Amino acid sequence: MLAVEYFEVECPEPVGAEYYKQITNDVLLDQNLLKVIEKLHVYIDPKIPIFVAVGILKPITTVVRVGDIANINPQEGKMTLVITEETYLASMLRILWERFGKDRVEQPDRFTVVLYNVPVAAKEIEEIVIGNPSESLNKDLIYAFRQVAPEGFRLRSERFEKGKFSFVASEDTLAENIDELVKSKFALMGETP
Protein backbone atom coordinates (compact mmCIF):
# COMPACT_ATOMS: atom_id res chain seq x y z
CA MET A 1 0.00 0.00 0.00
CA LEU A 2 2.82 2.36 -0.82
CA ALA A 3 0.74 4.64 -2.99
CA VAL A 4 -1.83 5.34 -0.26
CA GLU A 5 -1.01 8.14 2.15
CA TYR A 6 -3.20 6.88 5.00
CA PHE A 7 -4.57 3.34 5.35
CA GLU A 8 -5.98 1.94 8.58
CA VAL A 9 -8.34 -0.89 9.47
CA GLU A 10 -10.06 -0.53 12.82
CA CYS A 11 -11.75 -3.49 14.47
CA PRO A 12 -12.38 -4.63 18.07
CA GLU A 13 -10.82 -8.01 17.13
CA PRO A 14 -7.12 -7.40 16.39
CA VAL A 15 -6.74 -10.66 14.43
CA GLY A 16 -9.75 -9.79 12.30
CA ALA A 17 -8.34 -6.31 11.65
CA GLU A 18 -5.10 -7.82 10.41
CA TYR A 19 -6.92 -10.14 7.99
CA TYR A 20 -9.16 -7.37 6.69
CA LYS A 21 -6.19 -5.11 6.08
CA GLN A 22 -4.78 -7.86 3.88
CA ILE A 23 -8.12 -8.46 2.13
CA THR A 24 -8.63 -4.73 1.44
CA ASN A 25 -5.12 -4.46 0.08
CA ASP A 26 -5.51 -7.54 -2.13
CA VAL A 27 -8.88 -6.50 -3.55
CA LEU A 28 -7.87 -2.91 -4.30
CA LEU A 29 -4.62 -4.08 -5.83
CA ASP A 30 -6.47 -6.65 -7.93
CA GLN A 31 -8.94 -4.07 -9.20
CA ASN A 32 -6.15 -1.59 -9.90
CA LEU A 33 -7.72 0.97 -7.55
CA LEU A 34 -4.81 1.65 -5.20
CA LYS A 35 -3.49 4.36 -7.47
CA VAL A 36 -6.69 6.43 -7.21
CA ILE A 37 -7.06 6.31 -3.42
CA GLU A 38 -5.24 8.85 -1.29
CA LYS A 39 -6.58 8.04 2.16
CA LEU A 40 -8.64 5.10 3.38
CA HIS A 41 -10.07 4.18 6.76
CA VAL A 42 -11.99 0.94 7.26
CA TYR A 43 -13.96 0.21 10.40
CA ILE A 44 -15.55 -3.18 11.10
CA ASP A 45 -17.44 -4.28 14.17
CA PRO A 46 -18.89 -7.78 13.80
CA LYS A 47 -20.79 -7.43 17.08
CA ILE A 48 -23.08 -4.58 15.87
CA PRO A 49 -22.58 -5.68 12.94
CA ILE A 50 -21.26 -2.87 10.72
CA PHE A 51 -18.67 -2.23 8.02
CA VAL A 52 -17.60 1.33 7.19
CA ALA A 53 -15.06 2.39 4.58
CA VAL A 54 -14.33 6.10 4.15
CA GLY A 55 -11.70 7.65 1.95
CA ILE A 56 -10.35 10.44 -0.19
CA LEU A 57 -9.65 9.99 -3.89
CA LYS A 58 -6.81 11.45 -5.86
CA PRO A 59 -8.02 13.96 -8.46
CA ILE A 60 -8.33 12.42 -11.90
CA THR A 61 -8.31 15.02 -14.66
CA THR A 62 -7.10 13.09 -17.67
CA VAL A 63 -9.48 12.09 -20.44
CA VAL A 64 -8.71 9.56 -23.16
CA ARG A 65 -8.45 10.86 -26.75
CA VAL A 66 -8.21 9.02 -30.06
CA GLY A 67 -4.51 9.95 -30.25
CA ASP A 68 -3.88 8.06 -26.97
CA ILE A 69 -5.03 4.71 -28.30
CA ALA A 70 -4.35 4.90 -32.06
CA ASN A 71 -1.72 5.98 -34.57
CA ILE A 72 -3.27 7.90 -37.44
CA ASN A 73 -1.97 7.40 -40.93
CA PRO A 74 -3.55 9.88 -43.45
CA GLN A 75 -3.66 8.71 -47.05
CA GLU A 76 -5.34 9.84 -50.27
CA GLY A 77 -9.10 9.93 -49.54
CA LYS A 78 -8.84 7.88 -46.37
CA MET A 79 -7.27 7.73 -42.93
CA THR A 80 -6.06 4.52 -41.29
CA LEU A 81 -6.14 4.28 -37.51
CA VAL A 82 -3.85 1.61 -36.08
CA ILE A 83 -5.19 0.69 -32.65
CA THR A 84 -2.63 0.14 -29.90
CA GLU A 85 -4.99 -0.22 -26.92
CA GLU A 86 -8.39 -1.86 -27.25
CA THR A 87 -10.04 -0.75 -24.00
CA TYR A 88 -11.72 2.31 -25.50
CA LEU A 89 -12.13 0.90 -29.03
CA ALA A 90 -15.87 0.32 -28.71
CA SER A 91 -16.61 3.82 -27.44
CA MET A 92 -14.33 5.31 -30.11
CA LEU A 93 -16.21 3.49 -32.87
CA ARG A 94 -19.54 4.66 -31.46
CA ILE A 95 -18.38 8.29 -31.42
CA LEU A 96 -16.91 8.08 -34.94
CA TRP A 97 -20.11 6.48 -36.29
CA GLU A 98 -22.21 9.24 -34.75
CA ARG A 99 -20.01 11.95 -36.17
CA PHE A 100 -19.18 10.66 -39.65
CA GLY A 101 -21.79 7.97 -40.33
CA LYS A 102 -21.36 4.20 -40.55
CA ASP A 103 -20.64 4.27 -44.30
CA ARG A 104 -17.44 6.24 -43.75
CA VAL A 105 -16.09 4.27 -40.80
CA GLU A 106 -14.92 0.72 -41.40
CA GLN A 107 -13.11 -1.78 -39.21
CA PRO A 108 -11.50 -4.37 -41.49
CA ASP A 109 -9.77 -6.17 -38.62
CA ARG A 110 -9.35 -6.08 -34.86
CA PHE A 111 -6.59 -3.48 -34.77
CA THR A 112 -7.45 -1.30 -37.76
CA VAL A 113 -10.13 1.35 -38.33
CA VAL A 114 -10.36 3.15 -41.67
CA LEU A 115 -12.14 6.50 -42.19
CA TYR A 116 -13.12 7.32 -45.78
CA ASN A 117 -13.40 10.91 -47.06
CA VAL A 118 -13.88 12.55 -43.67
CA PRO A 119 -13.90 16.35 -43.87
CA VAL A 120 -11.47 16.88 -40.95
CA ALA A 121 -7.72 16.89 -40.49
CA ALA A 122 -5.82 14.07 -38.78
CA LYS A 123 -4.87 16.41 -35.94
CA GLU A 124 -8.51 17.06 -35.20
CA ILE A 125 -9.34 13.35 -35.15
CA GLU A 126 -6.53 12.80 -32.63
CA GLU A 127 -8.15 15.29 -30.26
CA ILE A 128 -11.60 13.61 -30.14
CA VAL A 129 -12.39 12.61 -26.55
CA ILE A 130 -13.48 8.97 -26.36
CA GLY A 131 -13.47 8.12 -22.68
CA ASN A 132 -13.36 9.42 -19.14
CA PRO A 133 -11.92 6.94 -16.63
CA SER A 134 -13.36 8.78 -13.63
CA GLU A 135 -16.93 8.07 -14.80
CA SER A 136 -16.71 4.37 -14.03
CA LEU A 137 -14.56 4.87 -10.94
CA ASN A 138 -17.46 5.08 -8.49
CA LYS A 139 -18.92 1.86 -9.84
CA ASP A 140 -15.55 0.15 -9.59
CA LEU A 141 -15.05 1.30 -6.01
CA ILE A 142 -18.49 0.08 -4.92
CA TYR A 143 -17.79 -3.27 -6.56
CA ALA A 144 -14.43 -3.50 -4.79
CA PHE A 145 -15.83 -2.65 -1.35
CA ARG A 146 -18.66 -5.15 -1.79
CA GLN A 147 -15.91 -7.75 -2.09
CA VAL A 148 -14.01 -6.43 0.90
CA ALA A 149 -17.03 -6.24 3.23
CA PRO A 150 -18.17 -9.49 4.87
CA GLU A 151 -20.58 -11.23 2.52
CA GLY A 152 -23.56 -11.24 4.84
CA PHE A 153 -23.51 -7.43 5.04
CA ARG A 154 -26.04 -6.84 2.30
CA LEU A 155 -27.75 -3.64 3.39
CA ARG A 156 -25.64 -0.83 2.06
CA SER A 157 -25.42 2.90 1.86
CA GLU A 158 -22.83 4.50 -0.42
CA ARG A 159 -21.91 8.12 -1.04
CA PHE A 160 -19.42 9.31 -3.63
CA GLU A 161 -19.01 13.04 -4.17
CA LYS A 162 -16.28 15.64 -4.61
CA GLY A 163 -13.46 13.14 -4.39
CA LYS A 164 -14.65 11.69 -1.07
CA PHE A 165 -16.50 8.48 -0.54
CA SER A 166 -18.15 6.51 2.22
CA PHE A 167 -19.40 2.94 2.05
CA VAL A 168 -21.47 1.55 4.92
CA ALA A 169 -22.79 -2.01 5.02
CA SER A 170 -24.51 -4.15 7.59
CA GLU A 171 -26.44 -7.36 8.04
CA ASP A 172 -29.23 -5.53 9.88
CA THR A 173 -31.07 -2.34 9.04
CA LEU A 174 -28.66 0.57 9.10
CA ALA A 175 -29.03 2.81 12.15
CA GLU A 176 -30.16 6.40 11.66
CA ASN A 177 -26.98 7.91 13.10
CA ILE A 178 -24.82 6.41 10.36
CA ASP A 179 -23.78 9.91 9.20
CA GLU A 180 -22.22 10.66 12.57
CA LEU A 181 -20.24 7.44 12.46
CA VAL A 182 -19.01 8.25 8.97
CA LYS A 183 -18.10 11.76 10.14
CA SER A 184 -16.10 10.40 13.06
CA LYS A 185 -14.19 8.08 10.75
CA PHE A 186 -13.39 10.96 8.40
CA ALA A 187 -12.17 12.91 11.43
CA LEU A 188 -9.66 10.15 12.19
CA MET A 189 -8.04 10.88 8.82
CA GLY A 190 -8.15 14.62 9.55
CA GLU A 191 -10.90 15.23 7.01
CA THR A 192 -14.57 16.18 6.92
CA PRO A 193 -17.13 14.31 4.83
Added chain:
Amino acid sequence: MTLVPVTYKGGIYQHDIVIDLIEDLGGYVVQKHVLAQEVVLQCFVPRDDIELIREISRPIFGEVTDSPLVGTEIAVVSMSLEIHHLPHPSCDIAEYVRRIGAKSNMVSLARGPGKRITGLNDEERDVINEHDIAVYLMGNFETCIEHKMPILLRGIEVPVVVCGGPDKETLIKIVDPPVEGYVGGVGRFMRRTKEADQLDKLDEIVAEIIRVLEKKREDVAKDPLSVAPARLMNLIRERVPAILEVTSPTPLTVQMTGIRVKLPYDMFAPELRLMEIEDGITLGDIAEVAPSRMRDYILVKVLPFSETNTVI
Protein backbone atom coordinates in the same frame (compact mmCIF):
# COMPACT_ATOMS: atom_id res chain seq x y z
CA MET B 1 -3.40 -58.48 4.64
CA THR B 2 -3.49 -54.75 5.34
CA LEU B 3 -4.30 -52.56 2.39
CA VAL B 4 -2.76 -49.10 2.37
CA PRO B 5 -3.71 -46.17 0.12
CA VAL B 6 -0.99 -45.09 -2.33
CA THR B 7 -0.67 -43.06 -5.52
CA TYR B 8 1.25 -44.35 -8.51
CA LYS B 9 2.54 -41.82 -11.02
CA GLY B 10 4.26 -42.81 -14.21
CA GLY B 11 4.29 -42.78 -17.96
CA ILE B 12 1.47 -44.24 -20.01
CA TYR B 13 3.85 -46.76 -21.61
CA GLN B 14 3.40 -50.23 -20.06
CA HIS B 15 1.38 -48.89 -17.15
CA ASP B 16 -0.98 -51.87 -17.53
CA ILE B 17 1.83 -53.99 -16.07
CA VAL B 18 1.45 -52.02 -12.84
CA ILE B 19 -2.35 -52.30 -12.87
CA ASP B 20 -2.14 -56.08 -13.39
CA LEU B 21 0.44 -56.36 -10.63
CA ILE B 22 -1.71 -54.40 -8.15
CA GLU B 23 -4.73 -56.56 -8.96
CA ASP B 24 -2.72 -59.79 -8.77
CA LEU B 25 -1.40 -58.79 -5.36
CA GLY B 26 -4.98 -58.33 -4.13
CA GLY B 27 -5.05 -54.55 -4.32
CA TYR B 28 -7.60 -52.27 -5.97
CA VAL B 29 -7.25 -49.35 -8.35
CA VAL B 30 -9.75 -46.75 -7.09
CA GLN B 31 -9.15 -44.03 -9.67
CA LYS B 32 -7.18 -43.86 -12.88
CA HIS B 33 -6.35 -40.55 -14.55
CA VAL B 34 -4.62 -40.38 -17.89
CA LEU B 35 -3.18 -36.90 -18.43
CA ALA B 36 -1.44 -36.67 -21.79
CA GLN B 37 1.56 -39.00 -21.45
CA GLU B 38 1.18 -39.47 -17.70
CA VAL B 39 -0.90 -41.89 -15.68
CA VAL B 40 -1.96 -41.36 -12.08
CA LEU B 41 -3.39 -44.35 -10.25
CA GLN B 42 -4.95 -44.04 -6.84
CA CYS B 43 -5.03 -47.44 -5.31
CA PHE B 44 -5.10 -49.68 -2.27
CA VAL B 45 -2.20 -52.11 -2.15
CA PRO B 46 -0.99 -54.66 0.44
CA ARG B 47 1.46 -52.96 2.80
CA ASP B 48 4.11 -55.67 2.39
CA ASP B 49 4.10 -55.41 -1.40
CA ILE B 50 4.75 -51.69 -1.83
CA GLU B 51 8.46 -52.34 -2.29
CA LEU B 52 7.73 -54.94 -4.96
CA ILE B 53 5.56 -52.47 -6.89
CA ARG B 54 8.31 -49.85 -6.58
CA GLU B 55 10.85 -52.31 -7.92
CA ILE B 56 8.77 -53.45 -10.85
CA SER B 57 7.80 -49.91 -11.84
CA ARG B 58 11.37 -48.59 -11.63
CA PRO B 59 12.37 -49.51 -15.22
CA ILE B 60 9.26 -47.66 -16.52
CA PHE B 61 9.96 -44.63 -14.27
CA GLY B 62 6.95 -45.06 -12.05
CA GLU B 63 6.75 -43.51 -8.60
CA VAL B 64 4.79 -44.79 -5.63
CA THR B 65 3.89 -42.35 -2.87
CA ASP B 66 1.72 -42.57 0.25
CA SER B 67 -1.72 -41.02 -0.17
CA PRO B 68 -3.59 -41.32 3.07
CA LEU B 69 -6.78 -39.80 1.67
CA VAL B 70 -7.36 -42.26 -1.17
CA GLY B 71 -10.79 -43.82 -0.85
CA THR B 72 -12.32 -40.94 1.08
CA GLU B 73 -14.92 -38.42 0.00
CA ILE B 74 -14.57 -35.00 1.61
CA ALA B 75 -17.15 -32.21 1.72
CA VAL B 76 -15.51 -28.79 1.61
CA VAL B 77 -18.27 -26.60 3.01
CA SER B 78 -18.04 -23.08 1.68
CA MET B 79 -20.31 -20.37 3.03
CA SER B 80 -21.36 -19.33 -0.48
CA LEU B 81 -20.34 -19.43 -4.12
CA GLU B 82 -19.70 -15.66 -4.18
CA ILE B 83 -16.35 -14.13 -5.06
CA HIS B 84 -15.79 -13.58 -1.31
CA HIS B 85 -14.97 -17.28 -0.89
CA LEU B 86 -14.08 -18.42 -4.40
CA PRO B 87 -11.65 -19.29 -5.83
CA HIS B 88 -9.62 -18.61 -2.69
CA PRO B 89 -9.72 -20.23 -0.20
CA SER B 90 -12.45 -22.78 -1.04
CA CYS B 91 -11.04 -24.05 -4.35
CA ASP B 92 -7.46 -23.95 -3.09
CA ILE B 93 -8.30 -26.27 -0.21
CA ALA B 94 -10.59 -28.55 -2.26
CA GLU B 95 -7.88 -28.89 -4.89
CA TYR B 96 -5.10 -29.47 -2.36
CA VAL B 97 -6.83 -32.45 -0.74
CA ARG B 98 -7.50 -33.85 -4.22
CA ARG B 99 -3.78 -33.98 -4.86
CA ILE B 100 -3.28 -36.47 -2.09
CA GLY B 101 -5.97 -38.77 -3.25
CA ALA B 102 -9.23 -37.57 -1.73
CA LYS B 103 -12.38 -37.05 -3.75
CA SER B 104 -13.49 -33.63 -2.61
CA ASN B 105 -16.84 -32.03 -3.30
CA MET B 106 -17.57 -28.41 -2.64
CA VAL B 107 -20.80 -27.89 -0.73
CA SER B 108 -21.91 -24.31 -0.83
CA LEU B 109 -24.66 -23.16 1.49
CA ALA B 110 -27.65 -21.18 0.28
CA ARG B 111 -27.67 -19.11 3.47
CA GLY B 112 -24.12 -19.54 4.68
CA PRO B 113 -22.96 -15.93 4.94
CA GLY B 114 -23.76 -13.51 7.72
CA LYS B 115 -24.23 -13.96 11.43
CA ARG B 116 -27.94 -13.57 12.24
CA ILE B 117 -29.16 -14.66 8.79
CA THR B 118 -27.14 -17.84 8.54
CA GLY B 119 -28.88 -21.17 8.11
CA LEU B 120 -28.52 -24.78 6.97
CA ASN B 121 -31.36 -26.49 5.11
CA ASP B 122 -32.19 -30.18 5.12
CA GLU B 123 -30.74 -30.85 1.67
CA GLU B 124 -27.40 -29.30 2.62
CA ARG B 125 -27.35 -31.24 5.88
CA ASP B 126 -28.07 -34.55 4.12
CA VAL B 127 -25.50 -33.93 1.39
CA ILE B 128 -22.82 -33.16 4.00
CA ASN B 129 -23.79 -36.29 5.94
CA GLU B 130 -23.18 -38.42 2.84
CA HIS B 131 -19.44 -37.69 3.03
CA ASP B 132 -16.71 -39.17 5.20
CA ILE B 133 -15.74 -35.82 6.69
CA ALA B 134 -16.77 -32.18 6.35
CA VAL B 135 -14.29 -29.30 6.28
CA TYR B 136 -16.02 -26.05 7.26
CA LEU B 137 -14.34 -22.94 5.90
CA MET B 138 -15.32 -20.07 8.19
CA GLY B 139 -14.48 -16.38 8.19
CA ASN B 140 -12.13 -14.17 10.16
CA PHE B 141 -14.21 -13.00 13.11
CA GLU B 142 -14.55 -14.87 16.40
CA THR B 143 -17.95 -13.30 17.07
CA CYS B 144 -19.41 -14.62 13.82
CA ILE B 145 -17.94 -18.12 14.12
CA GLU B 146 -19.16 -18.42 17.69
CA HIS B 147 -22.63 -17.29 16.68
CA LYS B 148 -23.13 -19.42 13.59
CA MET B 149 -21.42 -22.74 14.36
CA PRO B 150 -24.29 -24.15 16.47
CA ILE B 151 -26.64 -23.50 13.52
CA LEU B 152 -24.31 -24.90 10.88
CA LEU B 153 -23.57 -28.06 12.89
CA ARG B 154 -27.22 -28.89 13.56
CA GLY B 155 -27.89 -32.47 12.40
CA ILE B 156 -24.36 -33.06 11.10
CA GLU B 157 -23.28 -36.60 11.95
CA VAL B 158 -19.96 -36.90 10.15
CA PRO B 159 -16.67 -35.71 11.70
CA VAL B 160 -16.04 -31.99 11.13
CA VAL B 161 -12.84 -29.96 10.78
CA VAL B 162 -13.37 -26.23 11.29
CA CYS B 163 -10.99 -23.76 9.61
CA GLY B 164 -11.19 -20.12 10.63
CA GLY B 165 -9.26 -16.90 10.99
CA PRO B 166 -8.71 -16.95 14.79
CA ASP B 167 -5.97 -19.21 16.17
CA LYS B 168 -6.60 -22.85 17.02
CA GLU B 169 -6.96 -22.30 20.79
CA THR B 170 -9.61 -19.63 20.23
CA LEU B 171 -11.50 -21.89 17.82
CA ILE B 172 -11.48 -24.72 20.36
CA LYS B 173 -12.88 -22.30 22.92
CA ILE B 174 -15.65 -20.80 20.79
CA VAL B 175 -16.93 -23.64 18.60
CA ASP B 176 -19.93 -25.18 20.25
CA PRO B 177 -20.78 -28.07 20.02
CA PRO B 178 -17.14 -29.22 19.90
CA VAL B 179 -15.95 -30.77 16.64
CA GLU B 180 -13.23 -33.27 15.80
CA GLY B 181 -10.61 -30.98 14.26
CA TYR B 182 -9.58 -27.31 14.24
CA VAL B 183 -7.23 -25.32 12.03
CA GLY B 184 -6.60 -21.71 12.97
CA GLY B 185 -5.27 -18.91 10.82
CA VAL B 186 -7.18 -19.94 7.68
CA GLY B 187 -10.11 -17.59 7.33
CA ARG B 188 -11.31 -15.65 4.32
CA PHE B 189 -8.52 -14.37 2.09
CA MET B 190 -8.45 -13.00 -1.44
CA ARG B 191 -5.11 -14.21 -2.76
CA ARG B 192 -3.81 -17.44 -4.20
CA THR B 193 -2.08 -19.79 -1.78
CA LYS B 194 1.37 -20.10 -3.27
CA GLU B 195 3.82 -18.79 -0.67
CA ALA B 196 5.58 -21.26 1.61
CA ASP B 197 3.70 -20.18 4.75
CA GLN B 198 0.33 -20.46 2.99
CA LEU B 199 1.19 -23.93 1.70
CA ASP B 200 2.18 -24.87 5.26
CA LYS B 201 -1.34 -23.90 6.33
CA LEU B 202 -2.81 -26.15 3.63
CA ASP B 203 -0.56 -28.96 4.86
CA GLU B 204 -1.85 -28.30 8.37
CA ILE B 205 -5.44 -28.71 7.14
CA VAL B 206 -4.52 -31.97 5.41
CA ALA B 207 -2.75 -33.23 8.54
CA GLU B 208 -5.84 -32.46 10.61
CA ILE B 209 -8.12 -34.23 8.10
CA ILE B 210 -5.82 -37.27 8.13
CA ARG B 211 -5.78 -37.32 11.93
CA VAL B 212 -9.58 -37.21 12.14
CA LEU B 213 -10.01 -39.82 9.40
CA GLU B 214 -7.46 -42.16 11.03
CA LYS B 215 -9.60 -42.10 14.13
CA LYS B 216 -12.67 -42.90 12.03
CA ARG B 217 -10.74 -45.74 10.35
CA GLU B 218 -9.88 -47.17 13.75
CA ASP B 219 -13.54 -47.06 14.76
CA VAL B 220 -14.54 -48.81 11.53
CA ALA B 221 -11.82 -51.44 12.08
CA LYS B 222 -13.32 -52.35 15.47
CA ASP B 223 -16.45 -53.57 13.69
CA PRO B 224 -15.21 -54.37 10.17
CA LEU B 225 -17.32 -53.82 7.08
CA SER B 226 -18.95 -56.84 5.43
CA VAL B 227 -17.14 -56.03 2.18
CA ALA B 228 -14.39 -53.56 1.33
CA PRO B 229 -15.85 -50.61 -0.66
CA ALA B 230 -12.90 -50.79 -3.09
CA ARG B 231 -13.72 -54.40 -3.86
CA LEU B 232 -17.35 -53.49 -4.30
CA MET B 233 -16.27 -50.92 -6.84
CA ASN B 234 -14.56 -53.54 -8.99
CA LEU B 235 -17.56 -55.85 -8.72
CA ILE B 236 -20.02 -53.15 -9.78
CA ARG B 237 -17.78 -52.26 -12.69
CA GLU B 238 -17.84 -55.90 -13.82
CA ARG B 239 -21.50 -56.69 -13.20
CA VAL B 240 -23.26 -53.42 -14.05
CA PRO B 241 -21.96 -52.45 -17.50
CA ALA B 242 -24.06 -49.27 -17.56
CA ILE B 243 -21.52 -47.68 -15.20
CA LEU B 244 -18.96 -47.72 -18.01
CA GLU B 245 -21.16 -45.35 -20.01
CA VAL B 246 -21.20 -42.68 -17.28
CA THR B 247 -19.08 -39.67 -18.27
CA SER B 248 -18.57 -38.31 -14.74
CA PRO B 249 -14.88 -38.25 -13.67
CA THR B 250 -15.53 -40.79 -10.93
CA PRO B 251 -18.63 -42.85 -11.82
CA LEU B 252 -18.00 -44.91 -8.69
CA THR B 253 -16.77 -42.88 -5.74
CA VAL B 254 -15.27 -44.96 -3.00
CA GLN B 255 -15.90 -43.83 0.56
CA MET B 256 -14.65 -45.24 3.83
CA THR B 257 -17.84 -47.11 4.57
CA GLY B 258 -19.62 -47.19 1.25
CA ILE B 259 -19.66 -46.20 -2.35
CA ARG B 260 -21.50 -43.61 -4.40
CA VAL B 261 -22.81 -45.04 -7.67
CA LYS B 262 -23.53 -42.35 -10.23
CA LEU B 263 -26.48 -44.08 -11.88
CA PRO B 264 -30.19 -43.18 -11.56
CA TYR B 265 -31.64 -44.70 -8.39
CA ASP B 266 -35.01 -45.76 -9.78
CA MET B 267 -33.54 -47.67 -12.71
CA PHE B 268 -30.54 -49.32 -11.13
CA ALA B 269 -31.19 -49.77 -7.39
CA PRO B 270 -33.11 -53.11 -7.79
CA GLU B 271 -30.36 -54.47 -10.04
CA LEU B 272 -27.68 -53.45 -7.55
CA ARG B 273 -29.52 -55.03 -4.62
CA LEU B 274 -29.72 -58.34 -6.48
CA MET B 275 -26.10 -58.25 -7.60
CA GLU B 276 -24.36 -61.38 -6.32
CA ILE B 277 -21.06 -60.84 -4.61
CA GLU B 278 -20.00 -64.36 -3.64
CA ASP B 279 -21.63 -67.69 -2.72
CA GLY B 280 -25.15 -66.43 -3.28
CA ILE B 281 -24.74 -63.38 -1.03
CA THR B 282 -26.19 -60.34 -2.73
CA LEU B 283 -25.34 -56.70 -2.23
CA GLY B 284 -28.78 -56.15 -0.68
CA ASP B 285 -27.85 -58.63 2.10
CA ILE B 286 -24.76 -56.80 3.26
CA ALA B 287 -25.40 -53.18 2.33
CA GLU B 288 -28.08 -50.57 2.33
CA VAL B 289 -28.80 -49.25 -1.17
CA ALA B 290 -30.29 -45.81 -0.62
CA PRO B 291 -31.08 -42.82 -2.83
CA SER B 292 -28.48 -40.07 -2.57
CA ARG B 293 -29.45 -36.43 -2.05
CA MET B 294 -26.84 -35.58 -4.63
CA ARG B 295 -28.72 -35.57 -7.98
CA ASP B 296 -30.39 -38.97 -8.45
CA TYR B 297 -27.34 -41.02 -7.58
CA ILE B 298 -27.29 -44.18 -5.49
CA LEU B 299 -25.52 -44.37 -2.15
CA VAL B 300 -24.45 -47.83 -1.06
CA LYS B 301 -23.73 -48.01 2.65
CA VAL B 302 -21.92 -51.22 3.57
CA LEU B 303 -23.17 -52.72 6.83
CA PRO B 304 -20.70 -53.80 9.52
CA PHE B 305 -20.01 -57.39 10.50
CA SER B 306 -22.05 -57.03 13.69
CA GLU B 307 -25.23 -56.50 11.65
CA THR B 308 -24.74 -59.05 8.86
CA ASN B 309 -22.52 -61.70 10.47
CA THR B 310 -20.74 -61.92 7.13
CA VAL B 311 -17.37 -60.75 5.89
CA ILE B 312 -16.54 -61.36 2.26
